[in-house]
Amino acid sequence: xxxxxxxxxxxxxxxxxxxxxxxxxxxxxxxxxxxxxxxxxxxxxxxxxxxxxxxxxxxxxxxxxxxxxxxxxxxxxxxxxxxxxxxxxxxxxxxxxxxxxxxxxxxxxxxxxxxxxxxxxxxxxxxxxxxxxxxxxxxxxxxxxxxxxxxxxxxxxxxxxxxxxxxxxxxxxxxxxxxxxxxxxxxxxxxxxxxxxxxxxxxxxxxxxxxxxxxxxxxxxxxxxxxxxxxxxxxxxxxxxxxxxxxxxxxxxxxxxxxxxxxx
Amino acid sequence: xxxxxxxxxxxxxxxxxxxxxxxxxxxxxxxxxxxxxxxxxxxxxxxxxxxxxxxxxxxxxxxxxxxxxxxxxxxxxxxxxxxxxxxxxxxxxxxxxxxxxxxxxxxxxxxxxxxxxxxxxxxxxxxxxxxxxxxxxxxxxxxxxxxxxxxxxxxxxxxxxxxxxxxxxxxxxxxxxxxxxxxxxxxxxxxxxxxxxxxxxxxxxxxxxxxxxxxxxxxxxxxxxxxxxxxxxxxxxxxxxxxxxxxxxxxxxxxxxxxxxxxx
Numbered sequence: 145x146x147x148x149x150x151x152x153x154x155x156x157x158x159x160x161x162x163x164x165x166x167x168x169x170x171x172x173x174x175x176x177x178x179x180x181x182x183x184x185x186x187x188x189x190x191x192x193x194x195x196x197x198x199x200x201x202x203x204x205x206x207x208x209x210x211x212x213x214x215x216x217x218x219x220x221x222x223x224x225x226x227x228x229x230x231x232x233x234x235x236x237x238x239x240x241x242x243x244x245x246x247x248x249x250x251x252x253x254x255x256x257x258x259x260x261x262x263x264x265x266x267x268x269x270x271x272x273x274x275x276x277x278x279x280x281x282x283x284x285x286x287x288x289x290x291x292x293x294x295x296x297x298x299x300x301x302x303x304x305x306x307x308x309x310x311x312x313x314x315x316x317x318x319x320x321x322x323x324x325x326x327x328x329x330x331x332x333x334x335x336x337x338x339x340x341x342x343x344x345x346x347x348x349x350x351x352x353x354x355x356x357x358x359x360x361x362x363x364x365x366x367x368x369x370x371x372x373x374x375x376x377x378x379x380x381x382x383x384x385x386x387x388x389x390x391x392x393x394x395x396x397x398x399x400x401x402x403x404x405x406x407x408x
Numbered sequence: 409x410x411x412x413x414x415x416x417x418x419x420x421x422x423x424x425x426x427x428x429x430x431x432x433x434x435x436x437x438x439x440x441x442x443x444x445x446x447x448x449x450x451x452x453x454x455x456x457x458x459x460x461x462x463x464x465x466x467x468x469x470x471x472x473x474x475x476x477x478x479x480x481x482x483x484x485x486x487x488x489x490x491x492x493x494x495x496x497x498x499x500x501x502x503x504x505x506x507x508x509x510x511x512x513x514x515x516x517x518x519x520x521x522x523x524x525x526x527x528x529x530x531x532x533x534x535x536x537x538x539x540x541x542x543x544x545x546x547x548x549x550x551x552x553x554x555x556x557x558x559x560x561x562x563x564x565x566x567x568x569x570x571x572x573x574x575x576x577x578x579x580x581x582x583x584x585x586x587x588x589x590x591x592x593x594x595x596x597x598x599x600x601x602x603x604x605x606x607x608x609x610x611x612x613x614x615x616x617x618x619x620x621x622x623x624x625x626x627x628x629x630x631x632x633x634x635x636x637x638x639x640x641x642x643x644x645x646x647x648x649x650x651x652x653x654x655x656x657x658x659x660x661x662x663x664x665x666x667x668x669x670x671x672x
Contacts, residue, residue, distance in 0.1 A: 249588065
């Protein structure tokens with residue numbers, strides 16, 4: 145155990161380097177930068193890019209141009225990953241005798257843990273061939289995105305997006321924030337209690353009787369269906385208030401009991 | 409409860425329509441098609457695209473050109489989502505009085521459940537403004553991707569990739585396949601048992617004594633450290649065999665006991 149204090153999980157995202165090994169299209173470098181920045185990552189390195197610098201990288205980076213300006217260029221994978229405590233190769237195909245291979249959903253939480261101890265790297269191969277065997281075998285782990293169907297080749301920027309998203313989700317979970325509920329995801333008002341829903345249903349029944357839509361004391365499946373709808377909807381307190389307001393307005397239209405439309 | 413048999417979770421992915429509402433760049437239409445196909449989705453609809461058909465859509469679709477050929481064009485969201493049992497708006501910002509909002513990791517498992525009952529749709533807005541309030545309010549749920557830092561705007565194709573990935577992961581989990589372990593992710597051989605690791609450690613100790621690296625019966629932290637390393641490595645049986653082979657080779661070099669280098 146180390147006694148050096150480690151940053152909280154979400155801050156560890158700044159310890160993750162993304163390394164693109166010999167990328168061919170500068171547009172994908174820009175897409176990778178944008179994908180990283182939306183997930184709170186900032187350190188992008190390139191090994192032997194085919195075309196860089198290039199305006200297309202800036203164009204596709206959109207609001208993440210600062211990451212392009214800060215790109216580090218390295219002659220090989222070892223230089224790009226120097227000082228890292230864990231290096232993950234991202235590849236589509238399995239390799240024999242390669243490092244231990246895991247889906248990103250299992251591996252990214254481990255990487256967030258490892259990032260408590262130092263810098264870590266995610267390494268992506270080029271658009272045509274992915275990472276070569278020599279590069280994969282210099283990494284500590286292999287991450288393979290589960291794909292399906294007849295076409296399994298993710299665009300490079302899209303693969304960076306998925307891995308950075310999983311990293312952020314892992315950091316959010318490690319930080320005790322569950323699945324990433326955002327401020328605006330909160331309910332508008334607290335959920336209604338069981339008693340409030342029962343009172344609403346009683347009010348609804350009274351109103352439907354007043355409207356001559358329901359005959360008192362005659363068995364009907366109608367109230368059961370309405371109750372089922374109200375219960376499954378997980379009503380909020382404000383919604384119960386609105387519905388009771390509507391019921392009260394309908395009751396008022398009917399006039400006082402004994403003065404109903406049909407009976408008058 | 410319905411008695412109509414529903415397809416297994418992974419097959420339900422074919423019941424998910426992706427709707428791009430007024431996309432501006434044909435390249436993003438192609439990127440969306442590619443993202444979908446890698447995750448096993450196939451039905452792409454467009455509402456009022458700015459430029460379509462367009463060669464750039466085919467170019468960026470790469471191996472998913474068939475999805476571009478099969479694109480359905482619709483005049484509005486209602487037409488694109490006609491017949492769906494659930495429609496999810498994907499948006500970056502929260503909206504007041506909008507449908508219930510959840511992170512994709514919570515909502516996509518629900519959508520896989522709902523797809524047991526019929527077709528469902530994921531609706532994405534355009535690159536500049538996202539979905540308008542009128543469109544969001546015609547949807548049943550709102551999905552917001554957790555983002556971080558100062559730049560939170562995902563590229564349209566990247567957002568489609570994240571949602572389709574979460575859908576596939578949800579289908580894999582619902583299908584009882586956990587986190588998506590792939591065939592090549594399997595270990596090369598079964599994990600070593602506790603007893604096999606103990607035997608390896610005993611063999612290692614004998615060999616280190618033979619090498620005069622360890623003095624018998626004298627306390628040393630060395631074997632403790634070696635044991636710690638062996639245990640945390642989760643050794644496979646084949647790896648134990650290899651290590652014991654190396655130890656045997658080293659022992660053989662030392663000659664029989666009583667005939668050691670130093671003692672001879």
